[in-house]
Amino acid sequence: MGRVRVGINGYGTIGKRVAWAVMKQPDMELVGVVKTRPSWEALSATARGIRLYVPEGKEELFENAGIKVAGTLQDLLQSIDVVVDATPAGVGATYAGRYREAGIKAVFQGGEKESVAGVSFNALYTYETALGKASVRVVSCNTTGILRVLYAFRRAGNVRSVRVTIVRRGADLKEVKKGPIEGLLLKPAKPPSHHADDVRSVAGHDLDIITYSIVAPTTLAHMHVMFVKFNGSVSREDVIRALEETPRIVLLRADLASSTAEVRELARDLGRCGDIYEVIVWPESLWVRGDEAGIAYMVHQEAIVVPENIDAIRAVTGIVSNGTQSIRLTDKALSIGRWLP
Amino acid sequence: MGRVRVGINGYGTIGKRVAWAVMKQPDMELVGVVKTRPSWEALSATARGIRLYVPEGKEELFENAGIKVAGTLQDLLQSIDVVVDATPAGVGATYAGRYREAGIKAVFQGGEKESVAGVSFNALYTYETALGKASVRVVSCNTTGILRVLYAFRRAGNVRSVRVTIVRRGADLKEVKKGPIEGLLLKPAKPPSHHADDVRSVAGHDLDIITYSIVAPTTLAHMHVMFVKFNGSVSREDVIRALEETPRIVLLRADLASSTAEVRELARDLGRCGDIYEVIVWPESLWVRGDEAGIAYMVHQEAIVVPENIDAIRAVTGIVSNGTQSIRLTDKALSIGRWLP
Numbered sequence: 001m002g003r004v005r006v007g008i009n010g011y012g013t014i015g016k017r018v019a020w021a022v023m024k025q026p027d028m029e030l031v032g033v034v035k036t037r038p039s040w041e042a043l044s045a046t047a048r049g050i051r052l053y054v055p056e057g058k059e060e061l062f063e064n065a066g067i068k069v070a071g072t073l074q075d076l077l078q079s080i081d082v083v084v085d086a087t088p089a090g091v092g093a094t095y096a097g098r099y100r101e102a103g104i105k106a107v108f109q110g111g112e113k114e115s116v117a118g119v120s121f122n123a124l125y126t127y128e129t130a131l132g133k134a135s136v137r138v139v140s141c142n143t144t145g146i147l148r149v150l151y152a153f154r155r156a157g158n159v160r161s162v163r164v165t166i167v168r169r170g171a172d173l174k175e176v177k178k179g180p181i182e183g184l185l186l187k188p189a190k191p192p193s194h195h196a197d198d199v200r201s202v203a204g205h206d207l208d209i210i211t212y213s214i215v216a217p218t219t220l221a222h223m224h225v226m227f228v229k230f231n232g233s234v235s236r237e238d239v240i241r242a243l244e245e246t247p248r249i250v251l252l253r254a255d256l257a258s259s260t261a262e263v264r265e266l267a268r269d270l271g272r273c274g275d276i277y278e279v280i281v282w283p284e285s286l287w288v289r290g291d292e293a294g295i296a297y298m299v300h301q302e303a304i305v306v307p308e309n310i311d312a313i314r315a316v317t318g319i320v321s322n323g324t325q326s327i328r329l330t331d332k333a334l335s336i337g338r339w340l341p
Numbered sequence: 342m343g344r345v346r347v348g349i350n351g352y353g354t355i356g357k358r359v360a361w362a363v364m365k366q367p368d369m370e371l372v373g374v375v376k377t378r379p380s381w382e383a384l385s386a387t388a389r390g391i392r393l394y395v396p397e398g399k400e401e402l403f404e405n406a407g408i409k410v411a412g413t414l415q416d417l418l419q420s421i422d423v424v425v426d427a428t429p430a431g432v433g434a435t436y437a438g439r440y441r442e443a444g445i446k447a448v449f450q451g452g453e454k455e456s457v458a459g460v461s462f463n464a465l466y467t468y469e470t471a472l473g474k475a476s477v478r479v480v481s482c483n484t485t486g487i488l489r490v491l492y493a494f495r496r497a498g499n500v501r502s503v504r505v506t507i508v509r510r511g512a513d514l515k516e517v518k519k520g521p522i523e524g525l526l527l528k529p530a531k532p533p534s535h536h537a538d539d540v541r542s543v544a545g546h547d548l549d550i551i552t553y554s555i556v557a558p559t560t561l562a563h564m565h566v567m568f569v570k571f572n573g574s575v576s577r578e579d580v581i582r583a584l585e586e587t588p589r590i591v592l593l594r595a596d597l598a599s600s601t602a603e604v605r606e607l608a609r610d611l612g613r614c615g616d617i618y619e620v621i622v623w624p625e626s627l628w629v630r631g632d633e634a635g636i637a638y639m640v641h642q643e644a645i646v647v648p649e650n651i652d653a654i655r656a657v658t659g660i661v662s663n664g665t666q667s668i669r670l671t672d673k674a675l676s677i678g679r680w681l682p
Contacts, residue, residue, distance in 0.1 A: 184562065189637075192628075227551075255530070285531065
């Protein structure tokens with residue numbers, strides 16, 4: 001099999017990052033991306049040499065704005081093996097029929113219901129389930145963060161219950177109309193937040209998990225506090241080792257940086273444009289006593305699902321049959337791993 | 342016994358609010374407040390007709406700034422029965438000797454160590470312990486919030502463990518040099534935060550409590566998520582009833598207001614200048630299953646300890662021998678209670 005031909009529907013926060021990541025994979029070719037409005041992001045795509053496809057009838061709108069168009073959405077769908085749907089939450093469902101008709105595989109995002117895609121995807125849990133399926137959905141950023149840390153805890157012991165408090169960023173940097181600018185918002189007011197169901201859709205429907213979610217006035221990242229109860233006791237060393245051995249988790253000493261702001265700037269300093277694909281876990285925050293543990297970590301909402309999308313492409317197209325191998329390929333291409341001493 | 346003569350050392354965030362609250366109590370007289378620098382807050386004190394006392398030798402500094410001075414700190418200490426120390430954290434300890442020498446009672450704040458004051462104070466728990474003591478310390482805002490909610494949970498069942506995630510406001514409105522403006526900060530990185538020890542200092546040293554604390558860029562209020570484990574199961578109805586019956590807790594429907602911003606503005610609309618003495622608990626956030634519960638609530642850091650300071654004054658001076666009676670007096674004078682339908 002040659003390189004997988006990939007198209008991205010949507011070039012927003014997630015879509016553009018997945019596009020850039022696809023361009024770095026040895027076994028993938030980015031055919032183009034779709035944008036519905038001639039925005040600064042459309043301009044940024046063409047400026048990077050990415051072919052831009054637009055909905056039928058919108059060609060003139062883009063050309064008038066001085067943005068070069070390579071073809072229509074239909075043109076793109078006919079020249080690819082797989083589409084990554086990075087349209088706004090709920091919009092992906094309205095495209096599902098077109099993807100099916102075009103006979104291509106589809107990778108949706110966590111904003112779509114599980115019923116739209118069939119399989120909820122996280123590379124550590126459901127790669128093999130997703131193999132060759134017509135479509136999957138990559139669960140959202142907070143859910144992905146919880147899943148990775150939970151994976152480590154499950155390596156360390158027999159997890160009985162999980163209680164998470166999620167402090168969510170209010171908006172991404174570019175979302176200039178969203179808030180809050182000030183205040184903390186309990187959302188939803190009635191627990192659990194959707195993350196509990198989403199985690200179960202990947203990690204198993206019998207998992208005992210409750211999540212609360214508080215929205216804070218920040219754009220940089222989410223922060224979680226997770227309490228875990230085990231059947232039987234665990235040791236601090238086992239948990240630390242499991243965290244170290246879990247892909248896409250980075251342990252960062254809190255005495256070096258203990259805020260989302262410092263960690264994002266650290267990632268800028270290290271040439272990542274601030275994008276952090278890994279869950280950042282502070283080892284000092286790990287509290288272990290008997291059959292119980294607590295931990296705090298950070299999730300960069302714009303970037304964390306990007307490697308999961310890349311793995312999802314490999315899973316649905318079947319070009320790599322093994323999750324561990326796909327993770328290794330992705331992480332090498334994106335320099336993911338233990339980038340801190 | 343006539344009215345208790347009260348002086349306040351410090352007229353900052355807490356000191357000024359305690360001063361205003363003292364002025365509303367039928368059994369107390371505010372003799373004056375102490376300020377060490379001629380700031381806008383010193384001006385605001387005199388503008389409200391409050392006598393301003395200053396450290397020895399600083400009289401001219403204030404008069405030159407056009408601020409009228411009533412006397413020195415020593416003058417104040419000689420004309421009062423009790424001082425409320427509302428100086429910055431750790432500074433109160435340096436004054437403790439002078440209070441003792443003046444032969445007056447002292448009420449310290451939560452920023453002082455328990456050893457400075459002897460008794461950690463919350464009106465629901467330690468009023469009787471504090472009766473007639475030379476000094477107490479009123480535990481800080483987040484601790485006070487936890488204690489009130491815990492009080493309700495203990496009425497509803499036999500509490501086994503408490504796990505709290507505190508999302509702290511970054512700074513008060515007037516703290517123009519403090520941050521963060523952006524980002525979330527895990528502080529301390531190593532759990533538990535000081536709140537766990539402080540809660541134990543009031544609620545009993547054998548309480549199993551762990552607290553994590555995340556600082557957020559907001560000035561309006563803290564928000565907590567608390568998970569409680571009971572010995573034996575509890576019912577949702579019992580917890581709601583206990584919350585309703587606990588003084589200084591207000592249940593507010595989240596469908597009316599679920600953010601710190603809306604609740605603070607609601608308090609402004611109701612003529613309180615935004616000060617909220619009560620813990621605001623959202624009933625929708627209460628999750629109960631078997632022997633476990635979770636809840637989210639809000640703590641207004643500037644105001645919540647004010648009624649506790651008033652009760653502490655009554656306890657150390659012994660003018661009211663019963664905590665419930667003092668709470669009733671304070672709450673009536675400050676219109677505390679179920680101010681929402």
